[in-house]
Amino acid sequence: MRRSQNQKADDSKMTDASHLVLRGIRKTYGDECVLNGVSLDVREGEYVVILGPSGCGKSTLLQIIAGLVRADSGSVELSSRSLDRTSPNDRDVSILFQDDRLYPHWTLRQSLQVACDRSPVKAKVDGLLDQIAERLGIGLQLDRRPDEVSGGQLRRAALAKALLRQPAVCLLDEPLTAIDTMLREELVSLLADYPRSRGDSLSRTSIVHVTHDGDEAMRLADRIVVMGQGRVLQSDAPELVYRKPKTLGVAKALGTPPANFLPLRWVQATVPGQAESIVNAVSCKGDDSVLVVRPESAQWLTAELERATPGAALEFEAQIVSSRYVGGRYVIQVSPLADGGTRLTLFSHGEIAATGEPGLVRIPFSELACVPAQENAPEASESR
Incomplete structure (x- = not known):
């Protein structure tokens, strides 16, 4: 408050x-x-x-x-x-x-x-x-x-x-x-x-x-x-x-659960057709940049759900790895089909089916932030 x-x-x-x-x-x-x-x-x-x-x-x-x-x-x-x-x-x-x-x-x-x-x-x-x-x-x-x-x-x-x-x-x-x-x-x-x-x-x-x-x-x-x-x-x-x-x-x-981090190089290798659009939309500087994805910013879409929220977005197919009900919503972990070793945490207010359910992860470009891969670069300007 x-x-x-x-x-x-x-x-x-x-x-x-x-x-x-x-x-x-x-x-x-x-x-x-x-x-x-x-x-x-x-x-x-x-x-x-x-x-x-x-x-x-x-x-x-x-x-x-x-x-x-x-x-x-x-x-x-x-x-x-x-x-x-x-x-x-x-x-x-x-x-x-x-x-x-x-x-x-x-x-x-x-x-x-x-x-x-x-x-x-x-x-x-x-x-x-x-x-x-x-x-x-x-x-x-x-x-x-x-x-x-x-x-x-x-x-x-x-x-x-x-x-x-x-x-x-x-x-x-x-x-x-x-x-x-x-x-x-x-x-x-x-x-x-x-x-x-x-x-x-x-x-x-x-x-x-x-x-x-x-x-x-x-x-x-x-x-x-x-x-x-x-x-x-x-x-x-x-x-x-x-x-x-x-x-x-x-x-x-900031953030609970914490944000997801997708290296730009991962995006270029996994969903190459979208990488250039993302770079232009969120002003990434260099291939070593990292995309920040908040759990509430990503949408989990199944075949039965319409793709609401039109507009430019990063999209890739994935499947559910785990889910739990916390604070009035499901917290789910998904794994991209193209890279089973990667995990992303998302929120869903609808009921989630069993582990292994396929679907589509959709992240609007407007919800993405892009940061340098360097962990702790100091702010350039004075802190007001």
């Missing part, structure tokens, strides 16, 4: 001036380069999700923004003011760590009250502590110490502490880990609807959220920044990152 259309309309009226600006951030530990020249602009009130696998530098980047780690080179600015010589306590920033950090000898309420007391929006925090605690499902645990609550409850209390601070920038490092599935849905809703306004004289809160979960990123982000090997691979609206990935690494970061 992302923000409402009215909220997005309000955002469009705001200035496009950057709120948080990172330029050329580089960090190494020994011989390992964790961040390799990362540049990123975050607008005021924007919800940015940094997505990537473990070890790609996501958490280190948050710690540099918070002032807990010093970059080897590069700069950090907030509201046009350099933070390079500003201590963590003097930055208008809150952070939720992966490991929950609450005072062990204080009750949860006492720890959360500290965040309220440090908030620059004191006039607006009355009653907010209890309100957010109830929304997070920890209202009955506020008078307990950290060692008297479960891991999930402690995680929610740490999230509440970061939100109650009402900072200019709220940094969230894997905020939904160790959370039960049912409550996770409530927390996604809370984060999506979390009010960013802090008063006329203060900037609106921007959120920078780190995760390795692509579905979480799609549901929350105004913009997704995909990282790999210490670099920004793509920075775009969720729809563009999903439908128009710029690299193979970006395409792999």
Whole structure:
């Protein structure tokens, strides 16, 4: 669940001036380069999700923004003011760590009250502590110490502490880990609807959220920044990152089940009559390119079904290898008749016959994306 259309309309009226600006951030530990020249602009009130696998530098980047780690080179600015010589306590920033950090000898309420007391929006925090605690499902645990609550409850209390601070920038490092599935849905809703306004004289809160979960990123982000090997691979609206990935690494970061990948050379060898049309339609650059096919983009057609959805499409005969019913639809694996070693995952809302059933895979050109075979080529432009 992302923000409402009215909220997005309000955002469009705001200035496009950057709120948080990172330029050329580089960090190494020994011989390992964790961040390799990362540049990123975050607008005021924007919800940015940094997505990537473990070890790609996501958490280190948050710690540099918070002032807990010093970059080897590069700069950090907030509201046009350099933070390079500003201590963590003097930055208008809150952070939720992966490991929950609450005072062990204080009750949860006492720890959360500290965040309220440090908030620059004191006039607006009355009653907010209890309100957010109830929304997070920890209202009955506020008078307990950290060692008297479960891991999930402690995680929610740490999230509440970061939100109650009402900072200019709220940094969230894997905020939904160790959370039960049912409550996770409530927390996604809370984060999506979390009010960013802090008063006329203060900037609106921007959120920078780190995760390795692509579905979480799609549901929350105004913009997704995909990282790999210490670099920004793509920075775009969720729809563009999903439908128009710029690299193979970006395409792999999103989607459940994951996307199918068809090398252009495979298409040229298996369905040679269609390869030239595909290259012209999706602007493939070089024979080493790879076609990205999302499971919902491909149609499974049997002899009894009409070939609806007219238009140019990649088509080849295949047979069903396996099928399972998941979330109101069938998830099927098919194998092209011309290459039994290749597997593609597709969706079907109709009932699927037994394994071995022949049919036709049809993928509209408009649903294809083409990326270089290189896994993690960095984005050429600055990440806004």
